[in-house]
Amino acid sequence: MYPEDLKYTSEHEWVRKPGEADGSVRVGITHFAQEQLGDIVYVQLPAVGDAVTGGKTCGELESTKSVSELFAPMSGRVVARNDELDSAPERINTDPYGAGWMFELVPDDPSVFDGLMSAEDYRAQVEG
Amino acid sequence: MTPARTSLYNRHAELRAKFAEFSGWEMPLQYSGVVNEHTAVRERAGLFDVSHLGKVSVSGPGARAFVDSCLTNSLDKIEPGHAQYTLCCDESGGVVDDLIVYLRSDDDLLLVPNAANSAEVARRLDQAAPEGVQVRDEHRRYAILALQGPAADTTLSSLWIPVGHEYMSFVDAEYNDIAITVCRTGYTGERGYELLVPWDDAGVVWDAILACGEPNGVEPCGLGARDTLRTEMGYPLHGQDLSMDISPLQGRSGWAVGWTKPAFWGREVLLAEKAAGPARRLRGIRSTGRTIPRPGMAVKVDGADDGVVTSGTFSPTLRVGIGLALLPPKVTEGAEVKVDIRGRSETFEVVQPPFVKTSPS
Numbered sequence: 001m002y003p004e005d006l007k008y009t010s011e012h013e014w015v016r017k018p019g020e021a022d023g024s025v026r027v028g029i030t031h032f033a034q035e036q037l038g039d040i041v042y043v044q045l046p047a048v049g050d051a052v053t054g055g056k057t058c059g060e061l062e063s064t065k066s067v068s069e070l071f072a073p074m075s076g077r078v079v080a081r082n083d084e085l086d087s088a089p090e091r092i093n094t095d096p097y098g099a100g101w102m103f104e105l106v107p108d109d110p111s112v113f114d115g116l117m118s119a120e121d122y123r124a125q126v127e128g
Numbered sequence: 129m130t131p132a133r134t135s136l137y138n139r140h141a142e143l144r145a146k147f148a149e150f151s152g153w154e155m156p157l158q159y160s161g162v163v164n165e166h167t168a169v170r171e172r173a174g175l176f177d178v179s180h181l182g183k184v185s186v187s188g189p190g191a192r193a194f195v196d197s198c199l200t201n202s203l204d205k206i207e208p209g210h211a212q213y214t215l216c217c218d219e220s221g222g223v224v225d226d227l228i229v230y231l232r233s234d235d236d237l238l239l240v241p242n243a244a245n246s247a248e249v250a251r252r253l254d255q256a257a258p259e260g261v262q263v264r265d266e267h268r269r270y271a272i273l274a275l276q277g278p279a280a281d282t283t284l285s286s287l288w289i290p291v292g293h294e295y296m297s298f299v300d301a302e303y304n305d306i307a308i309t310v311c312r313t314g315y316t317g318e319r320g321y322e323l324l325v326p327w328d329d330a331g332v333v334w335d336a337i338l339a340c341g342e343p344n345g346v347e348p349c350g351l352g353a354r355d356t357l358r359t360e361m362g363y364p365l366h367g368q369d370l371s372m373d374i375s376p377l378q379g380r381s382g383w384a385v386g387w388t389k390p391a392f393w394g395r396e397v398l399l400a401e402k403a404a405g406p407a408r409r410l411r412g413i414r415s416t417g418r419t420i421p422r423p424g425m426a427v428k429v430d431g432a433d434d435g436v437v438t439s440g441t442f443s444p445t446l447r448v449g450i451g452l453a454l455l456p457p458k459v460t461e462g463a464e465v466k467v468d469i470r471g472r473s474e475t476f477e478v479v480q481p482p483f484v485k486t487s488p489s
Contacts, residue, residue: 038146038158038161038162038352039161039162039163039164039444041163041420041442041444041447042418042419042420042442042449060470062420062442063162063442064162064163064352064355064356064441064442064444065157065162065352065355065441067420067422067470086418090163093161
């Protein structure tokens with residue numbers, strides 16, 4: 001449920017290195033997060049070219065009942081977004097680490113990645 | 129305070145429900161997911177535990193006439209064996225609650241108010257009741273199961289539970305020596321039934337319906353789907369679309385007021401409001417884009433802060449954001465309004481609910 005090759009944040013994002021785009025990392029939300037949110041019916045992702053700040057809001061996720069904020073796991077520039085989620089946001093529920101990816105960013109400081117949580121640490125956080 | 133639990137709590141937990149507290153009750157919010165459960169009700173059928181709803185009995189000689197002189201709708205419109213949607217207002221015309229009245233006989237009625245307001249409805253009636261009429265708050269006398277959707281009839285028939293009676297009528301029956309009352313009603317817009325079952329016997333009936341319903345695609349459904357289903361129909365939810373501050377006329381519920389009755393609580397104020405025209409009206413709004421309105425969001429008409437969203441969600445059927453909003457009376461169907469969605473101004477079309485066409489009969 002928490003792949004070993006990913007890094008995690010306390011705001012329930014996962015980060016994969018490398019992303020598809022040059023020098024980028026790929027970002028999504030975890031299995032735990034999608035389960036907590038329930039059916040995701042609308043996502044607002046940052047646009048390509050946006051500068052995002054680590055730990056700050058960069059988008060929104062809406063389920064039938066509630067709205068949650070999407071946080072940037074690290075500072076950088078957005079170089080790709082998953083346009084498929086506009087018409088099929090349920091992919092975040094069904095495949096959070098695959099087809100449900102959200103965006104890619106080129107980090108300002110690539111070394112921040114190494115300081116993110118490991119799968120083991122993240123699992124410990126959510127499973128208490 | 130620890131939330132109350134229905135007699136089906138353990139079954140919900142076994143079905144791995146996600147729970148949420150609702151009016152002091154720990155209720156299943158969802159099982160497999162809101163969208164899946166919603167679709168099950170529209171296409172097949174869904175089983176809901178709505179035992180948190182209140183049960184207030186009013187009995188004794190003249191009980192019917194007494195209730196008719198308090199609540200808004202006219203009990204003259206129905207015969208014993210029928211149920212009716214009605215409102216309990218206060219003298220200022222505010223809505224204390226909306227509820228269903230089961231008319232068993234002229235001397236015996238059962239009221240089903242919302243969980244949060246049940247005690248208050250019972251208190252007001254008890255205070256006003258004439259000699260000989262008893263008002264009893266019997267919250268845990270009955271569990272209430274709602275089976276809603278096109279497969280409801282087939283499923284109940286296979287358990288020899290009577291179906292096919294007229295909309296808003298009820299019949300008494302037995303299942304495995306358990307006395308049940310089966311009413312053709314619901315809160316989803318689909319054909320369906322609500323079953324009153326003695327509190328401690330609900331599990332047997334719940335299990336039987338789920339087992340017999342499985343081949344028909346019946347699924348357990350939580351309050352999350354109940355809310356998206358009722359919103360698609362434009363049915364008001366008390367506390368959001370009707371309240372002490374939102375009168376029946378404002379809240380699209382004037383049809384549930386017996387305007388020609390000589391007496392009901394709030395009559396003078398409501399008649400005056402009817403004559404003057406309500407200052408605002410509840411209307412449907414539908415996103416022209418991809419955003420979802422939420423209760424409390426401001427609605428702008430001609431650039432001014434003119435209205436407020438009272439209910440809003442994603443419509444799983446239409447796959448678009450829908451809601452109910454209190455708007456100035458001049459804003460009618462077809463108009464465009466702007467909803468302030470967390471600082472963004474988004475365009476919505478004013479529409480006449482229901483948002484979704486169903487075939488409840």
